[in-house]
């Protein structure tokens with residue numbers, strides 16, 4: 001039976017598993033190096049005539065099992081795992097770019113992705129242009145002779161803006177530029193950017209993929225065309241996941257479809273209830289008709305993810321009081337795990353900016369981001385209700 005042709009829940013359970021001596025689950029191969037039987041085996045391996053594990057930085061069976069499962073879920077030819085999402089981002093850029101090249105990013109990218117691009121890449125002679133999310137004329141106008149990469153996200157943090165994946169891949173093809181989408185907030189259950197022609201999909205596996213708030217993980221999903229160069233970069237520089245994390249990722253992925261179904265549903269219900277709440281000014285969730293790219297989201301997404309962002313009706317002090325009054329939702333960054341986590345982007349993420357600077361990029365005092373967990377939706381809503389009552 002070809003598991004890769006099965007349904008997504010079946011892939012999540014059985015895809016890529018390396019059953020060993022009758023074990024139902026893939027073992028954790030906690031080994032940094034691998035034994036050759038004799039020098040003949042070494043010769044066959046180095047000649048490419050026999051596959052073999054050699055050294056942990058080059059690959060590990062537990063890692064490979066998780067990579068195979070993820071590649072099937074994403075519909076990718078290849079998957080490469082990293083120790084975290086930012087390793088996946090930086091390795092992809094470094095492996096595919098050189099001095100004198102140009103990269104275009106959208107402006108509401110993940111904070112450390114933008115930091116890396118704007119403040120670090122120029123040191124290596126890589127030119128960087130940041131264009132407003134959703135402005136495809138500006139994006140095309142920014143393309144130069146030396147542009148090699150177009151990097152965007154969808155949905156974005158914290159406003160859950162939606163990038164037009166088909167349009168970005170079309171721009172990429174027209175100008176022969178590699179297109180990269182950070183799909184962390186959507187995930188393979190909700191969207192498949194590779195199917196729309198995007199070249200490379202990146203995930204912070206820390207979030208929905210591993211799904212338990214207990215490991216850091218990153219993944220690059222792509223075709224063989226790009227995989228080799230990124231894998232070679234990892235072999236050279238590291239950023240490899242350890243076998244224990246790979247096991248936890250594999251274990252987390254078995255319930256991936258179940259979790260996404262539940263989190264999509266919970267977030268939708270929370271968003272709908274908050275939109276009607278008298279203490280809420282505005283809700284940002286792609287499933288709501290009030291969302292700026294609702295139509296586009298419906299076209300390219302199956303579900304809309306587990307993050308709901310909203311403005312409360314109050315000042316900074318009242319917003320902080322609301323957060324402090326929550327009992328079930330925990331004040332913490334990240335998303336995609338069992339525990340509902342809530343953050344205040346102005347103070348948790350953008351604390352280093354002045355108030356004027358962050359308001360200029362749309363991060364207001366009253367903005368709150370909720371990542372719903374697996375709790376009962378009524379309990380999450382009750383917690384929000386009792387805390388909103390203090391405003």
Ligand SMILES: *Cc1c(COP(=O)(O)O)cnc(C)c1O
Nearest residue numbers: 084085086110182184204206217
């Ligand atoms: C968390 C996150 C990252 C970084 O991933 P880490 O696993 O924390 O390194 C990158 N992009 C997005 C959209 C994220 O949410």
